[in-house]
Amino acid sequence: xxxxxxxxxxxxxxxxxxxxxxxxxxxxxxxxxxxxxxxxxxxxxxxxxxxxxxxxxxxxxxxxxxxxxxxxxxxxxxxxxxxxxxxxxxxxxxxxxxxxxxxxxxxxxxxxxxxxxxxxxxxxxxxxxxxxxxxxxxxxxxxxxxxxxxxxxxxxxxxxxxxxxxxxxxxxxxxxxxxxxxxxxxxxxxxxxxxxxxxxxxxxxxxxxxxxxxxxxxxxxxxxxxxxxxxxxxxxxxxxxxxxxxxxxxxxxxxxxxxxxxxxxxxxxxxxxxxxxxxxxxxxxxxxxxxxxxxxxxxxxxxxxxxxxxxxxxxxxxxxxxxxxxxxxxxxxxxxxxxxxxxxxxxxxxxxxxxxxxxxx
Amino acid sequence: xxxxxxxxxxxxxxxxxxxxxxxxxxxxxxxxxxxxxxxxxxxxxxxxxxxxxxxxxxxxxxxxxxxxxxxxxxxxxxxxxxxxxxxxxxxxxxxxxxxxxxxxxxxxxxxxxxxxxxxxxxxxxxxxxxxxxxxxxxxxxxxxxxxxxxxxxxxxxxxxxxxxxxxxxxxxxxxxxxxxxxxxxxxxxxxxxxxxxxxxxxxxxxxxxxxxxxxxxxxxxxxxxxxxxxxxxxxxxxxxxxxxxxxxxxxxxxxxxxxxxxxxxxxxxxxxxxxxxxxxxxxxxxxxxxxxxxxxxxxxxxxxxxxxxxxxxxxxxxxxxxxxxxxxxxxxxxxxxxxxxxxxxxxxxxxxxxxxxxxxx
Numbered sequence: 008x009x010x011x012x013x014x015x016x017x018x019x020x021x022x023x024x025x026x027x028x029x030x031x032x033x034x035x036x037x038x039x040x041x042x043x044x045x046x047x048x049x050x051x052x053x054x055x056x057x058x059x060x061x062x063x064x065x066x067x068x069x070x071x072x073x074x075x076x077x078x079x080x081x082x083x084x085x086x087x088x089x090x091x092x093x094x095x096x097x098x099x100x101x102x103x104x105x106x107x108x109x110x111x112x113x114x115x116x117x118x119x120x121x122x123x124x125x126x127x128x129x130x131x132x133x134x135x136x137x138x139x140x141x142x143x144x145x146x147x148x149x150x151x152x153x154x155x156x157x158x159x160x161x162x163x164x165x166x167x168x169x170x171x172x173x174x175x176x177x178x179x180x181x182x183x184x185x186x187x188x189x190x191x192x193x194x195x196x197x198x199x200x201x202x203x204x205x206x207x208x209x210x211x212x213x214x215x216x217x218x219x220x221x222x223x224x225x226x227x228x229x230x231x232x233x234x235x236x237x238x239x240x241x242x243x244x245x246x247x248x249x250x251x252x253x254x255x256x257x258x259x260x261x262x263x264x265x266x267x268x269x270x271x272x273x274x275x276x277x278x279x280x281x282x283x284x285x286x287x288x289x290x291x292x293x294x295x296x297x298x299x300x301x302x303x304x305x306x307x308x309x310x311x312x313x314x315x316x317x318x319x320x321x322x323x324x325x326x327x328x329x330x331x332x333x334x335x336x337x338x339x340x341x342x343x344x345x346x347x348x349x350x351x352x353x354x355x356x357x358x359x360x361x362x363x364x365x366x367x368x
Numbered sequence: 369x370x371x372x373x374x375x376x377x378x379x380x381x382x383x384x385x386x387x388x389x390x391x392x393x394x395x396x397x398x399x400x401x402x403x404x405x406x407x408x409x410x411x412x413x414x415x416x417x418x419x420x421x422x423x424x425x426x427x428x429x430x431x432x433x434x435x436x437x438x439x440x441x442x443x444x445x446x447x448x449x450x451x452x453x454x455x456x457x458x459x460x461x462x463x464x465x466x467x468x469x470x471x472x473x474x475x476x477x478x479x480x481x482x483x484x485x486x487x488x489x490x491x492x493x494x495x496x497x498x499x500x501x502x503x504x505x506x507x508x509x510x511x512x513x514x515x516x517x518x519x520x521x522x523x524x525x526x527x528x529x530x531x532x533x534x535x536x537x538x539x540x541x542x543x544x545x546x547x548x549x550x551x552x553x554x555x556x557x558x559x560x561x562x563x564x565x566x567x568x569x570x571x572x573x574x575x576x577x578x579x580x581x582x583x584x585x586x587x588x589x590x591x592x593x594x595x596x597x598x599x600x601x602x603x604x605x606x607x608x609x610x611x612x613x614x615x616x617x618x619x620x621x622x623x624x625x626x627x628x629x630x631x632x633x634x635x636x637x638x639x640x641x642x643x644x645x646x647x648x649x650x651x652x653x654x655x656x657x658x659x660x661x662x663x664x665x666x667x668x669x670x671x672x673x674x675x676x677x678x679x680x681x682x683x684x685x686x687x688x689x690x691x692x693x694x695x696x697x698x699x700x701x702x703x704x705x706x707x708x709x710x711x712x713x714x715x716x717x718x719x720x721x722x723x724x725x726x727x728x729x
Contacts, residue, residue, distance in 0.1 A: 093486040095456055096656040125454040126487050130657050153627070167674050169683035174674055182624045192627065194620040200613070217612045226680025246614040251578045252561070253607040257614070259555040259689045260621070263543045265670065266514070266553065270545075273658045276670035295457040296491050297634045309626065309637035313528050313535055319587025322530035328620045
């Protein structure tokens with residue numbers, strides 16, 4: 008992550024993975040999920056916090072989830088229905104289950120189909136926030152497969168190039184592939200210039216947003232550095248930013264995510280489905296194309312090449328997607344997760360209310 | 369396309385589609401391809417020129433192809449071998465056939481597998497330039513399917529973020545989906561800030577390149593507008609440009625294209641395979657996920673929403689990928705294709721040498 012989103016050291020409180028995981032699992036159980044499913048949901052959030060992707064960990068998300076289970080928006084015991092199925096595809100109705108509740112199961116099915124037939128894809132409608140998208144490709148990577156995930160997250164924030172009204176949410180895309188000795192390639196990006204959750208982090212931390220990240224409500228890109236504004240007072244630009252700088256490419260990838268998740272699942276395009284999210288996961292069985300060993304050896308060659316690229320003047324090193332997150336995971340598993348003290352305070356206030364019997368750190 | 373790449377009106381010579389197609393087909397036949405395969409190759413170039421994608425039409429490509437057939441780099445009668453195959457996947461060795469010679473056939477196979485099983489994907493190694501990538505998703509779109517295409521085009525031009533040495537070529541990605549009444553969504557982008565072929569166009573036209581499009585040989589982004597330099601004197605930035613502006617996202621998509629095309633086909637990552645290209649095509653049978661009619665109705669809703677978005681101050685209209693290309697095709701089918709006079713002169717000089725018996729316009 009850019010330094011814009013890191014918790015300043017003076018505000019950090021280290022919490023061990025075990026403690027954070029226990030607390031998070033307890034919350035999901037309290038929300039009404041069966042124990043194994045609560046643990047699976049907690050694993051998505053913990054993986055996010057371990058990888059240094061705080062924007063999608065418990066700091067931003069857990070209190071929002073508690074609120075939405077509390078007011079009945081999320082269904083803790085969804086009756087997931089298979090709308091259509093073939094040997095390599097499935098379409099599910101998620102019955103208002105939280106995305107990260109259904110996502111791991113959907114990717115498991117895609118992996119099962121890919122193992123048997125070469126490729127598997129599952130499209131899920133009528134669901135909610137999916138958490139850190141990288142989690143799902145990682146499931147495939149652990150099975151020596153290539154994994155893909157996309158989300159249609161409403162339509163109220165991302166502007167088309169030259170447009171004054173939003174059409175999409177952040178419509179993220181993730182892709183992962185295994186290597187042999189090198190940490191896997193795991194790519195996970197919002198198709199806006201910045202993920203919505205990261206604006207919340209920037210606001211908490213007091214960082215400025217870069218020129219060309221967001222636009223005024225009339226669609227004019229804001230081309231100076233500004234404080235992170237409140238939601239409702241700005242719109243987001245597709246990644247790339249302006250047309251000359253490739254913003255149409257970011258918007259095109261957002262359109263792909265909206266089609267593969269929203270339209271292909273039957274949820275509808277994001278701007279119609281609004282708060283009903285949809286997602287798409289896919290797994291490729293590498294062995295259907297070539298020997299897994301050959302694939303992973305070539306992945307090592309590529310990832311070593313990138314990681315060993317001589318840096319341009321003024322820079323220390325070159326990285327590929329998944330490398331810093333892997334390094335951060337090793338570090339955080341050992342030292343603990345550096346939460347903002349405000350997050351720890353929130354948890355410790357909420358814990359007795361929900362009778363969790365757990366406090367941080 | 370940006371105005372940077374349009375042929376100035378004073379330099380345009382209009383050539384009818386029929387004439388351009390006949391001339392192009394005759395060239396491929398003269399290169400040694402069977403008549404039907406020559407016509408198929410010409411169709412890729414003509415579709416490109418009709419859609420206003422001159423960068424990948426005959427202006428830049430045909431003379432390069434003639435040269436590479438002439439010196440034996442391209443094999444006009446490739447003996448394509450199936451290296452591995454499953455119900456939904458195939459891996460081919462292209463035997464040095466031109467990409468746009470093999471691409472339509474590979475997508476036909478992906479479509480056939482998708483029709484029977486839900487999804488089809490074909491990965492092809494040991495091949496050459498694939499032409500305009502949009503052609504292949506369009507094949508799927510015509511069959512009421514979603515189509516995908518990616519290319520690994522060597523490793524000598526695209527820098528990683530903060531890197532001083534290139535790892536990839538332009539590694540493009542294309543994706544298309546059908547609608548009912550609206551022209552289809554057809555997205556086709558280089559994962560560099562600008563396609564290599566467009567630099568050739570900019571040089572011919574005398575347009576400047578935008579800040580943040582390319583970098584010095586030491587990897588430092590050039591942040592002012594410059595004339596299009598000669599190949600070998602610069603490197604390309606991933607789309608997005610700088611890290612703050614999302615260049616790591618462009619580089620991540622380039623990595624995906626290199627993995628799905630280069631590594632999954634067994635061709636190797638682009639930086640090793642160098643002048644041996646590889647590609648990946650995939651088709652999704654929409655009917656395996658939901659009713660095609662429902663899908664297309666939702667596509668109309670989405671594409672109408674985008675095309676009818678009120679423009680931001682200073683802009684006329686909002687577009688989606690595939691809309692301007694569709695409009696250009698209608699226009700050019702009627703009026704002819706506006707080639708640069710230099711291209712017409714080249715064709716008319718070359719035609720008698722190859723005894724084509726055709727001259728432009």
